[in-house]
Amino acid sequence: MGTGKRGLIATAVTVIGAAAVLAAPATAFAAPGPTPSPTASPSTAVTNKDIEAVRRQLDALYHDAAVATDAYNAAEEKAEQQSAQIVALAQKIVKAQEKLAELKARAGAAAAAQYRTNGLPDEAELMLSDDPQQFLDATGRVLQGQRATKALIAELTRTQQDLKQYADDASAQWTRLEANRKAKAAAKKKVERQIAAAERLESRLEAEEKERLAELEEQAAHRAQTAWLDSGVLKDVSGKASEAGKTAVAYATTQVGKPYEWGAEGPDSYDCSGLTSQAWASAGKPIPRTSQEQWKRLEHVDIKDMRPGDLVIYFDDASHVAMYLGDGAIVHAPRPGRTVTIAGAGSMPILGVVRPDA
Known part of the structure; x- marks a missing residue:
């Protein structure tokens, strides 16, 4: 350089x-x-x-x-x-x-x-x-x-x-x-x-710097996920997905690789709540469009009680949402420049968990 x-x-x-x-x-x-x-x-x-x-x-x-x-x-x-x-x-x-x-x-x-x-x-x-x-x-x-x-x-x-x-x-x-x-x-x-x-x-940033940036992002997410798992948070988590939850999970995971686009609800691109709301709509359970409304209006459940299909809400202002898949993993649409992907549920600060089909 x-x-x-x-x-x-x-x-x-x-x-x-x-x-x-x-x-x-x-x-x-x-x-x-x-x-x-x-x-x-x-x-x-x-x-x-x-x-x-x-x-x-x-x-x-x-x-x-x-x-x-x-x-x-x-x-x-x-x-x-x-x-x-x-x-x-x-x-x-x-x-x-x-x-x-x-x-x-x-x-x-x-x-x-x-x-x-x-x-x-x-x-x-x-x-x-x-x-x-x-x-x-x-x-x-x-x-x-x-x-x-x-x-x-x-x-x-x-x-x-x-x-x-x-x-x-x-x-x-x-x-x-x-x-x-x-x-x-x-x-x-x-x-x-x-x-x-x-x-x-x-x-x-030059190409080498962008690579270093990506590495640092991955390391930060890995550290957060490891700390979350090491806390023993998942030791009592054994919930099984409902039938509607299975359908929602299948929809969301099928979208992996599609680009993030703010305001988008599919089928070609999604933002975070666009993905979760459409996944649950496919299961016959319409839910609020935004992550903040999903946090406000859906039933809250303890992390120890969460099951695949539940939604994990992130940050103090409920500005991000992902779908829990089980085994400490989520599927979500991260941000501009990224695609729908599977990640660790603890890789971001968790506000709480909500259940669309309570």
Whole structure:
């Protein structure tokens, strides 16, 4: 590696240390530092410590991208639900308008009938009758007519109120839909910004450095998995997959090798919760779309009770999810630039375990 390249990486590592809190991850590496002179000291050679700093920065960037991806997926799911609700309300409005028109026509017919009897109400005609039997027969008709008129007026009023409520609800749903569209757009920008920053950082590494980075990532995952297993966490784990769980596991493992793509639900690519939600949908058990909602809404189980098909939720903010396969292994869609793969369940910080078919 040339001295100029070594200086560039060393400058990037210096910036990494200064930006440890990730106050502005989108621009932390937007431009390289000053170009070093050809006489740069060999001491600027990139060390494993430098590569480790890059690895940690990449982890942070991709973690932020995962959080933003969850926000995007949640906004998209809400927007779809709200659109469906608006369509349903529009159908109710049409039916209410048709019913209102029918009721108005009935009221008009009643008014026309009264006009044809010279405007005399039924009660007046009844009082003018000289025939006792006709008087008795007419009494029943008058009472029926009065009840029918009251019912017609009440139904007309209810329908007008329903129509107004449907219109108000539709307007409120449009407002919420627009808010979710804005939230979705903002989340999309953040995802793209974080991924672009990570890709810029990785692009500064030469082939040998990328290999060292991959080795460090693998070593970190191995250390975490070993520590997790050495804790004895799996000594009492012996759960067997349910029939639905077997179907979900079969689906998820069939996707191994397909690329990660944020916001994707297959069949050609997936993000982490896109994989788990589609796997369980294939088993006839629809679950929430995002890892955070899966954590909130699915039943929690102890690690000692987990079984294949259960979902392992990672990080304090529930920003990642994988499917447990048994024997301490998971299948998951890791992050941009990676493919669906099988890994150790303890290779990332576990928040907890949830069961879709409890």
